[in-house]
Every structure is written in structure tokens, then in C-alpha cells.
Amino acid sequence: MAVAAAQKNREMFAIKKSYSIENGYPSRRRSLVDDARFETLVVKQTKQSVLEEARARANDAEATDGSNSDEDYTLTEEEVILQNAASESPEAEQAIQKAALLLRMRDGMGSLARILKTIDNYKGCVEHLETRPSQASGIQFDALVKVSMTRSNLLQLIRSLRQSTAFAGVNLLSDNISSKTPWFPRHASDLDNCNHLMTKFEPELDMNHPGFADKQYRERRKEIAEIAFAYKYGDSIPSITYTEVENSTWQRVFNTVLELMPKHACKEYKAAFGKLQEADIFVPHRIPQLDDVSNFLRKHTGFTLRPAAGLLTARDFLASLAFRVFQSTQYVRHNNSPFHTPEPDCIHELLGHIPLLADPNFAQFSQEIGLASLGASDSEIEKLSTVYWFTVEFGLCKENQQLKAYGAALLSSIGELLHALSDKPELRPFEPASTSLQPYQDQEYQPIYYVAESFDDAKDKFRRWVSTMSRPFEVRFNPHTERVEVLDSVEKLDTLIWQLNTEMLHLTNAVNKLRGSRFE
Numbered sequence: 001m002a003v004a005a006a007q008k009n010r011e012m013f014a015i016k017k018s019y020s021i022e023n024g025y026p027s028r029r030r031s032l033v034d035d036a037r038f039e040t041l042v043v044k045q046t047k048q049s050v051l052e053e054a055r056a057r058a059n060d061a062e063a064t065d066g067s068n069s070d071e072d073y074t075l076t077e078e079e080v081i082l083q084n085a086a087s088e089s090p091e092a093e094q095a096i097q098k099a100a101l102l103l104r105m106r107d108g109m110g111s112l113a114r115i116l117k118t119i120d121n122y123k124g125c126v127e128h129l130e131t132r133p134s135q136a137s138g139i140q141f142d143a144l145v146k147v148s149m150t151r152s153n154l155l156q157l158i159r160s161l162r163q164s165t166a167f168a169g170v171n172l173l174s175d176n177i178s179s180k181t182p183w184f185p186r187h188a189s190d191l192d193n194c195n196h197l198m199t200k201f202e203p204e205l206d207m208n209h210p211g212f213a214d215k216q217y218r219e220r221r222k223e224i225a226e227i228a229f230a231y232k233y234g235d236s237i238p239s240i241t242y243t244e245v246e247n248s249t250w251q252r253v254f255n256t257v258l259e260l261m262p263k264h265a266c267k268e269y270k271a272a273f274g275k276l277q278e279a280d281i282f283v284p285h286r287i288p289q290l291d292d293v294s295n296f297l298r299k300h301t302g303f304t305l306r307p308a309a310g311l312l313t314a315r316d317f318l319a320s321l322a323f324r325v326f327q328s329t330q331y332v333r334h335n336n337s338p339f340h341t342p343e344p345d346c347i348h349e350l351l352g353h354i355p356l357l358a359d360p361n362f363a364q365f366s367q368e369i370g371l372a373s374l375g376a377s378d379s380e381i382e383k384l385s386t387v388y389w390f391t392v393e394f395g396l397c398k399e400n401q402q403l404k405a406y407g408a409a410l411l412s413s414i415g416e417l418l419h420a421l422s423d424k425p426e427l428r429p430f431e432p433a434s435t436s437l438q439p440y441q442d443q444e445y446q447p448i449y450y451v452a453e454s455f456d457d458a459k460d461k462f463r464r465w466v467s468t469m470s471r472p473f474e475v476r477f478n479p480h481t482e483r484v485e486v487l488d489s490v491e492k493l494d495t496l497i498w499q500l501n502t503e504m505l506h507l508t509n510a511v512n513k514l515r516g517s518r519f520e
Helices: 002-012 019-023 032-065 077-087 108-121 151-163 188-193 215-230 244-264 267-278 290-300 314-322 346-357 360-373 378-393 414-420 455-466 490-518
Strands: 096-105 125-133 141-150 167-175 304-307 325-328 396-399 402-405 426-429 448-452 474-478 483-487
Touching: 096 108, 096 151, 108 125, 108 141, 108 151, 141 151, 151 167, 188 325, 244 267, 244 346, 244 414, 267 290, 267 346, 290 304, 290 346, 314 325, 314 360, 314 378, 325 346, 346 360, 360 378, 360 455, 360 474, 378 448, 448 455, 483 490
Parallel strands: 304 325, 396 448, 426 448
Antiparallel strands: 096 141, 096 167, 125 141, 396 402, 474 483
């Protein structure tokens, strides 16, 4: 049953499945923010189902063998996770587990010998032991015991101690499986596990999709999706041989962006767009290949691309940004709807996102959103997704007292761009604390847009807001190893400070040399 429950959980998050298909999610267009909310709901429902199955199984087993006849034994949530992990494979069962136990001792310090003997019986090692007078009525002492032992033996130890009349309570405080911090990728290769789809609007599923009645278009989408599903870290990005119809759709949107860009786009977007043209990557007659674009970005800001089969879950998409990786689709919107797409497609990614990812300031801002998402709670992922929605997708900024667009959804959607810069919507200054709580809608044009004074101002405000989040640790990205480092020890901080001092020395020397050259 434990294996079956775990398998059921894994299947729900299988790479080629979508939450909408598995869970009956409405097949209409929604944004990254709704993705985060729905993802939270799915995780809670799945977790509750696994807990109920495991608890029922444990109680049935106890009733059958009579080993717990004196009291009803119900596993805690931590013990359920521990039991499921231990039962998935023989290797997992014998893996060494560290845990902290809190024991309420009725009989005073005489119970310590019993505790140590029981741990020894289950081949455990005591790494730390401390006691204190208990504040609870009828309890003399509380004992905190940190142990290391196999997972299966740890579970048996907990059961044995809980069955003893010497203890009023035995609680599993922590272990390295049931951490409260959600899993997050530590190395760029871990992004192979960050490609879960959050698909709500597909040509196969929704009759309102422009490609629903086009069998050839649906088959083409499947073909390109399979290429993305097969991609792994370190692979070259596969090239797509785009059809004449697909290149024609690109050309219509490309020429329109060229026409509107000089007046409505921010200067950073226009500068990067020009560089992409000079590199012969942005041309009107041909859709760029992701590999060429990725190489261009790597040279300018260190960002790279990896192919995605569709709209990813909020947590997976944001986590990728932490590694300066942007997950991009390769399929093209239907030619019957060239100026609007109900979902991300490569025209939106290329014309909307790519130019600003080639700008150092904006690339830094995007990565900081990604870093803030690593290990964040579900509610904080919602807030980060909302900030992303109103900045990277629909952001406006000031430039010489005029409004300019920098959001990708604006720069790749002509109608929304003109609406945002008209006198119809409400404009508010960008403040992450309030922006992150703003309700939104994605069926019509936005009624509210947020205006940043500049990218630097937006980054400063974002950093101050992120510092108030509940995550108990900080992270940094090491570009040399492509690894995210968790700054949770004095040793790691000492190493980082030494590196920063070295950088500061180089910068100070550079400033002094520049000053000296001015007076020669």
C-alpha cells in the first residue's frame, strides 16, 4: 500500500501529464498565479490522501498482531512520511536517518537508562542528549535525544518508546526527510525534474483553442512537445524546422513589433533588440532557433534557455530563473490568431522575454525572483508569482517622464500594449508588498498596471520585500559550479565573505587606478 500510494503520488506529477488532465482543472486560460494556487491545492489533497492511507494501514497492522493492545497507535504525519520513504525500496529502508526525539518522562531521570538501552537495541547512535525540568503537569523531565539509525529501525524505536508507560509522550521533532522546506533544485542538472506542466488550454482539450479543429496543428504540437520532454541537462537544444506557415506567422508579429517598438518599448528592450538583429538572430523571415538565442544570452548576461513543452508550474518555472535558465516553448501559435495567444508560445518568449534577458539589470532582477522562490512556502510562491505577473509579464516603467513597456506580455501582444498605454487602466507605483496581494484577471485586458521608476528601483524594493519572507536561510548562485548554495553555516559565510573581500580589493584597485590616470 505504501508503494502504491507513493507511486500514485509520482504519477500525479509525471512529466508528460498536466494537472488539468489528472485533476479535472478547468481547461481555460489562466496565469502563473492561478497555477501556484492550484498547485498548492493539489499538493495538499495528495498529501492528505497518502497520510490517510498510511495511517489506516498502520492501525490495521497493529490490530492484527496485537502489539499495541494497550492503546490506540496512530502515526504522526512525520512518521507516515518516514514509513513511506523506508518502504519504497530496500536501499531506502537501510539508509541512515538522523532525527530528534522529544520524550516526556513520567518517572524522572531513571528513565534515561531505559531510553539509551532501547536505542542500543535498535542499533542506533546517540549524537546528543539533554534534559530539562518539564512545565507539563505530571511530567518530571523532558529529554531531547538526537539519534542516527536506519529508517526502519527509527520507526520501530518510536513505536517501542510510545508503548512504554514510562513516557507520557514521544514526538519526532525533525528528520532529514520530513523537512518543512519544500524541495528545490540545488544544481542546474536538477532542472530536469522541474518540468511539470500546468496546462489548462490545449488544442486537444479546449474547443475554444484556435487549433482545436486543426488536426495537423495538433499533431505538430505533439511532435514539438516530445522534443522538449526528451531534453536533458547538457544536451544541445534541438533545432526545429519551422514550416512556411509558422515563419509567416512570426513575420506578421515581428513586423508589427518593429513598427510599435520605437515609441512604446523601454530603451533597454530596444537596445537588446538591435543587438539581436545585428547578430542575424532576429530577422523577419525566419523564427530563431533556441540554441542560437541561448548562446547569445550566455555571452551577454549568462542566461541560457532550455526547451519546455508548455506552461510549467509556478514553482518549477521560478526555480529555473534562479539558475539563469529560462524555460522556453518552441511551438508556434495558430496562424488564425497571430496577434494573440492564449498560452505561451515561442513568439511570446522570443519577442517578449528574450531582449530584456539580454539586459544585465533585468536579468539580475529575474534571477532574484527565482532565488527568492527556492524553498519558499506555497503562499509565498503565490506572492512571487503575482509580482512576476505584474512586472516581467505586464510591467511598465518611466522613461523621461513617459510610460514605456517592459513586460513580455505587453511587448508581444499589440492590443494589450496599446490598452496599457492608454488612459483606460489604473496605474499604480510598483511596491512589492502591495503588488503581491493584488487580485488579477486574465480573460480581458488588465484594469491595473504597476509602474516602476527604473529597473534599479524595482530591484531595491524587491530585495527589501524578500528580506521579510519566512524562509529561514539565504541562498546564492555560484555561476562557476552552476549550483545554488544554502548559506546556513558560519563556515559557508566565512568563505563567501573572503570571496567578496577579494572582489572588493580588485574594485578598489580599479577605482584608484582610474582616479590616478585623471591627474597624470
